[in-house]
Amino acid sequence: MAGHCTSVGPAATYAGAMAAETAETFDPATETAAGVGVLAARARTASLTLVGLSRGDKDAALHAMADALEAATDTIVAANAKDVERGRADGMADGLVDRLTLDAERVAACATALRDIAALPDPVGEVVRGSTLANGLQIRQVRVPMGVVGIIYEARPNVTVDAAGLGLKSGNAVILRGGSAAEETNRALVAVMRGALEKQGLPADAIGLLEGGREAVRDLLTARGLVDLIIPRGGAGLIQTVVTESTVPVIETGVGNVHVYIDAAADLDTALAITVNAKTHRPSVCNAAESLLVHESVAAEFLPRVLTALADSGVRLHTDPAAGSAADAAGIPHDDATDEDWDTEYLALEMAVGVVPDLDAALAHIREHSSGHTEAIVTQDRAAARRFTTEVDAAAVMVNASTRFTDGGEFGFGAEIGISTQKLHARGPMALPELTTTKWIVEGDGQVR
Known part of the structure; x- marks a missing residue:
């Protein structure tokens, strides 16, 4: 039968x-x-x-x-x-x-x-x-x-x-x-x-x-x-x-390997609030952030703040060498990020953190590792925001907003049947x-x- x-x-x-x-x-x-x-x-x-x-x-x-x-x-x-x-x-x-x-x-x-x-x-x-x-x-x-x-x-x-x-x-x-x-x-x-x-x-x-x-x-x-x-x-x-x-x-409907990129022109208080919300508000769902990319020009000021806030929220950190050095200086536990970490949808209080030299590098990293679900940029530079929204290939792209807003209810659709990462029909x-x-x-x- x-x-x-x-x-x-x-x-x-x-x-x-x-x-x-x-x-x-x-x-x-x-x-x-x-x-x-x-x-x-x-x-x-x-x-x-x-x-x-x-x-x-x-x-x-x-x-x-x-x-x-x-x-x-x-x-x-x-x-x-x-x-x-x-x-x-x-x-x-x-x-x-x-x-x-x-x-x-x-x-x-x-x-x-x-x-x-x-x-x-x-x-x-x-x-x-x-x-x-x-x-x-x-x-x-x-x-x-x-x-x-x-x-x-x-x-x-x-x-x-x-x-x-x-x-x-x-x-x-x-x-x-x-x-x-x-x-x-x-x-x-x-x-x-x-x-x-x-x-x-x-x-x-x-x-x-x-x-x-x-x-x-x-x-x-x-x-x-x-x-x-x-x-x-x-x-x-x-x-x-x-x-x-x-x-x-x-x-x-696709998995959510979601990134938050903190641009050189970001308001760092806004960046901190968005990052913590995107990762910790409800880590078990597909619109939670899994990776954080920080422009090197703001890394020295921003990383100690954000790594401390994430660690205080119970987030296990997987860092590249630059982010790892900032974590060591602040006395924050971390693991060295592997290639697998950048491709992982943790669905838990874990996050990969890296430093990029510029917007080009951030876009290249996202192209390589994104699942096409949601990507976010935090910046006050309108040109950077326009380029990010144009070049990032994802179902939803956020500018100065938490990735947690990718949701049918939050969009005013009522309940959702899922979040599609394909390009046909829906x-x-x-x-x-x-x-x-x-x-x-x-x-x-x-x-x-």
Whole structure:
């Protein structure tokens, strides 16, 4: 049965099986590799209902899901506690435990994210462009849902809620494959949200939860014709596996090897605040800074300040010789940076620090080591800022601002489905518009060619 999805094409093939099974008999927690085809076909059928919903219908459902999550807070937190306990017993790193953990406050934040999505404009039906041709044909390009979107991610339960909400608002059915470390939490969250949809008279299968091992994931990745898009969200290994193995189109969300460059013309108080915030505010996320580059003309003044502040915040420092000398002079512990350090997304209180002779060297270093996520410059020199924003190839480029602002919520998009580092269709924080495609609608009164 492992090849169930790959050997059968269109969703219509599953119509008979779908008719024979009711929502009441479907338990998303029991889906395994053998059931991926049925799960995807159910999502396809649900998507046919979603595409015709009004904004009011979708927003009402989002509010119902938010209310249901808050009402089930105790159940969700209890399920999450099992995952956290198991993760700690398995030696999960503190940063990953932080990503995994849900308490009452974080459940409330998930509910708020759904309400924020409800408040956003509905992208479906938006006219992207249009015109009337000389022959009288009226043409317009409008946004429409993708259909069925598979989302594969690691142990971040908030993504389960964000993805479900964004999928619903954009008219898509979603198949969620969260990390096994969050399996109890994800089961609880999905059960609550599916129940809320049913009470609104909407298909519960608009939100599906895929469990099972690698075969189940592989079947999802090869369910071309049933699944329209795959979005991976996680570490480099996960993303590379999805990109390599998927026959379904993929929007690639990338890792965040993020740099902060302190220019010769930087205000050093501003530079200190930005660097510390970018590294320590929440080190376990992809928009946290991993490397600091300092122009040599301000290094003597700035490095003792910033290295002390970082060390006082518990940051382990990996330094090049120049930064290491400054650390030694200040009595600050550090390691010598290796080539691997410059390419590492630490996702922890660790940072590589180096000194560069000029902006050219900073740009060259970033070109060599950047993952294309977010890069930042701190400078009062407008020409330097313009050159940095022009030459740096990244989804987001910050000038005199923390890298922590690369986020759908901070950009005003509501919850995000991920941050794309590719260059096709979507780049940077992805929210509602990026979960749609377009179709051309042509209206005439009998024209022939």
